Amino acid sequence: MPPSPSKNQPRLPAQPNRLGAWLVYRALIRPALRKTFDQVLLNVGSTADILRSREPILAYVTHTSWWDGHLAFELFRSIYLRRHYLMMEEAQLARYFFFRWCGCFSVNRQEPREALRSIRYASSLLQQKQSLVWIFPQGQIIPPDRRPLQLFRGVADIATRTGNLWCLPIALRYEFAGEQRPVALIRCGEPTWIDADTTREQLQPQLATNLTRAADQLRDDWNQQELANFQPILQGTASVNRRFDHILGPIVRWWQQ
Template identity: 45%
Template sequence: MLTAAKSRWFENLFALYNSNLLRRRFHSFRIKGLPGLTEPDRSKPLILYANHTSWWDGLAAFQISRAAHLDAYLMMEERQLRRYFLFRKLGAFSVVRENPREAYRTLEYAADLLYEDPGRCLWIFPQGKITPAGKRPLGFYKGIGKLVEIAGDCRVAPVVFRYEFEGEYKPSIYAAVAECEVFVSGREVTVDAFEKEMEDLLLSLGNDIVSREFAGYRDLI
């Protein structure tokens, strides 16, 4: 596997590039629920699991992490990480889901990262690949459940993204973060429950977009 090789100076430089890139490509980036990620109590590591409908998801996740001042890491398909190898400097590490033994090694590595520093955050895309936004069921791999079990005491929350062409030349990004749920060692973990929570959050975000109800949203660009 390819491990993370975080570089603070590169991360700070990339943050400027990423903000400029998003401003050039998108009209806005509205997010609901960001204060839940910036709460002062970070005694337990945070796992954020997100839907994966676009190549932009990773860059959107990075933008959220910077806005919330998170020390974030990201699990990424090895084939893609070899292509975008500099992402290792941003905290990305690889997973090969087709190889169960290698995949489990990655989960152990991820859990170790969180155990070393409870202030850390890990992003994971349980669908494993870019998937059409309307596909149901979402089709989570079981790794999200295994990761929470291995990590033990942690906080977990879904994050959802939608990309919408509206009345502007450029599309808009919409995101929502649910309230963090605290997990303790030994608690039963079911992938179906994670999947259901994300589906509910996607429905809520969709309703906000249709009704144009954006109270509580913040624009990140």
């Protein structure tokens, strides 16, 4: 039974633990990604300098798969090293408690007071330098091409409550190509700087527009196979066809001569 939360903390706050986070990443997240995906491809667009900066970032992300959170850990643990946090459904975090060591904290949208605590908590985390909070404003897994994107107002609440931070839209997509395993794609969209004068009413439609644009651009990149600006950040384990080509391919070619 978790302790009663304060008004500025969710029931399950993050409990960052370097050793615990390293164990979860090395024993669970990275092996699972390498086993499941042929590769993970990233296009940061014009945001590389922002991702390397010390300014806080609120990353609001399309929620298209169970794997989305794993990609967050891969991106901000091994590529862009930041003090990163992830808002996670309370029921799931209670079940997989060890993700709290990696910076996960809970949200319960069915309880308005608890949701407000999570918003306040996320805002407090973003007061830290080089912090990044990863949030799924759609609230549930949605097919990647469903439009319009419906975003809960929590992301705008967090941003305007905090101020002086970047709001960064990130689109995720999973596609099968010529390999046994799918490709995971990450595309950063157009960031928005939030100052102290920005209001939630101004920001909410802009966030939806920017996230939709990032998701549409990622869809078009894949459909047109315009992947030159994507870099592989993780290579999966060899699939069956690659093992066959590597081991038996020379024998088959010799036999066919």
